[in-house]
Amino acid sequence: xxxxxxxxxxxxxxxxxxxxxxxxxxxxxxxxxxxxxxxxxxxxxxxxxxxxxxxxxxxxxxxxxxxxxxxxxxxxxxxxxxxxxxxxxxxxxxxxxxxxxxxxxxxxx
Amino acid sequence: xxxxxxxxxxxxxxxxxxxxxxxxxxxxxxxxxxxxxxxxxxxxxxxxxxxxxxxxxxxxxxxxxxxxxxxxxxxxxxxxxxxxxxxxxxxxxxxxxxxxxxxxxxxxxxxxxx
Numbered sequence: 001x002x003x004x005x006x007x008x009x010x011x012x013x014x015x016x017x018x019x020x021x022x023x024x025x026x027x028x029x030x031x032x033x034x035x036x037x038x039x040x041x042x043x044x045x046x047x048x049x050x051x052x053x054x055x056x057x058x059x060x061x062x063x064x065x066x067x068x069x070x071x072x073x074x075x076x077x078x079x080x081x082x083x084x085x086x087x088x089x090x091x092x093x094x095x096x097x098x099x100x101x102x103x104x105x106x107x108x109x
Numbered sequence: 110x111x112x113x114x115x116x117x118x119x120x121x122x123x124x125x126x127x128x129x130x131x132x133x134x135x136x137x138x139x140x141x142x143x144x145x146x147x148x149x150x151x152x153x154x155x156x157x158x159x160x161x162x163x164x165x166x167x168x169x170x171x172x173x174x175x176x177x178x179x180x181x182x183x184x185x186x187x188x189x190x191x192x193x194x195x196x197x198x199x200x201x202x203x204x205x206x207x208x209x210x211x212x213x214x215x216x217x218x219x220x221x222x223x
Contacts, residue, residue, distance in 0.1 A: 004151070033211075042199060042214035043152075087152070097212070099151040 002026045004100035006088050011106045012078055020073045020086050020103045028093020034062050034073045035087040037102065043087055047073070075105075083107045112136055115200050115215035122190055123223050130185045130218045132200030139205035141183040142212065145169055146197045155198075158183055159205065190222045 003025045012018040024032070031050040035043035049055055049064035049071060061074040073086055085102040092098055113134040122128055134141065139160045144152040154167030158177040172194070174186050183202075187194055197219050201212040 008149070042216055043212075044214070045211045048211065089152075096154065097152075099153075101149060101151045104149070 002090075002092065002098045004088055004090060004098055006086075006100045006103045008101070009104045009106065011108060012075075014078055014080060014107055014109050016078050017074065017076050018078060018105065020075070020088075020105065022071045022073070022088035022100060024069050024071070024088070024090045024098075024100075026090045026092045026098055029066060030091040030093065030095055032062075032064055032071050033089045033091070033097070034060075034071075035089065036084050037087055038084045046086075078107050080107050080109070113200060113202055113213050113215040115198075115218050117218060118216060119219050119221075121221045121223065124189075124191055126190050126222075128187050128190055128220070130187075130198055130200075130220070132183045132185070132215055133181050134183075134200075134202045134213070134215075135181060136202060136204075136213065137180065138202035138213070139180065140203045141177065142201045142203075143167075143173075143175065143183070143185045144199040144201065146199055146217075152199065156185065190220075192222045194222050195220060 006022045034046040036046050037043040047062040054063045059076045064071045085104045087102045088100040089097045116131045142157045143155040146152045153169045155169045156175040158164045164175050197217050199217045200215040203212050
């Protein structure tokens with residue numbers, strides 16, 4: 001079956017750096033995506049990786065290793081507004097998104 | 110900012126009632142999706158559509174139906190609501206041929222079935 005694993009919850013301090021990991025086993029691979037979802041709100045798109053390596057976008061970076069079935073989302077200079085759930089999703093061979101359960105990130109002052 | 114709207118935002122109904130959750134988008138996107146999401150859980154695909162008169166079932170489709178008569182409108186209907194249908198329902202859209210997977214989500218419809 002298809003499976004996406006990410007930690008349930010993480011805690012970090014304002015101003016620090018945090019890395020959220022995601023491992024996946026899917027039938028085919030057409031890209032990996034990170035979404036941010038604040039409590040009670042809809043998910044919003046953060047990043048997309050289809051080739052190995054690091055994609056940087058401001059304070060957020062996303063890394064992909066297809067051979068290891070592994071990705072991480074790196075958040076720098078954490079702000080209180082970064083408290084949210086971060087969803088990892090993989091597009092399979094049928095171009096359907098398979099979603100992880102999300103990692104709830106708690107930022108402390 | 111994405112222009113995709115869902116109504117109602119919140120709904121409390123009794124068991125056995127028929128309900129329709131509305132979703133409209135003004136971006137001209139061909140692809141539309143309905144997801145179900147419980148707190149702390151992954152999104153589950155219920156139905157999707159690649160254009161007018163095109164609908165496909167996802168993982169959790171057996172107790173609901175959808176229609177796509179107009180590009181901008183993709184309503185979801187539960188013929189007979191049950192307490193197990195209590196959840197958040199998210200509608201999303203994306204342009205056809207845009208395979209980067211960026212979905213634009215509505216605010217969600219939170220359904221409670223008593």
